[in-house]
Amino acid sequence: MTDIQSITFFIDRCLGNKCIVETLRKVGVNVEIHDAHFGQGAQDVDWLPEVGKRGWVVLTKDSSIGKNMLERMAVTRAEIKMFAFASQSISGKEMADILLKKLH
Template identity: 70%
Template sequence: MTIAIHDEYFGKDAQDVEWLPEVGKRGWVVLTKDGKISNNRLERIAVARAQIKMFTFASQSLSGEEMAGILLQAIVPMKRFVSKHPAPFIAKIYRDGHLDMWKDAQMLLEELQEF
């Protein structure tokens, strides 16, 4: 698995609605602790349009060390989750490495159609 760092490809201040389409074109999976993406309707629409597979940490107050530990527990389940679920989706990662679907393809695409 290759990991790409956001700021190495996109400006640090790039708006989510700007970089998400490029990530979708590349077929990359997004991992973020930015809770605004999952809570902002326009950004969820961008996820749906770009056919993004996204994981977001359930807690936005995690340190880098905590996120690394959680990711070590969750990486294998994340790979399985990605192969099992069609894009777009937004899934939550919890402190114990547990994953939960938050918005599946049907939910995001319905939201896109309503927009």
């Protein structure tokens, strides 16, 4: 079993930088935020390989990553571990609650 503190989660821009970030950090989870490392206009195909090199686990609700062939290839080539929320209407609080349940 992996120690949760040994994992760094990368919060994709579409998830914001408040609710999920604060919730995960409160329980000791390492979190990196998209805008702290990449420009707001950074394309997924550009930042995905860098996140993969760093070994971070991507959290997103960006459905285009799963549909766009170039983005899927970037995920595969970078051997990225990723959790993607399928619902676009789920709130930040709901996502944070789901993550906390699954992390423990």
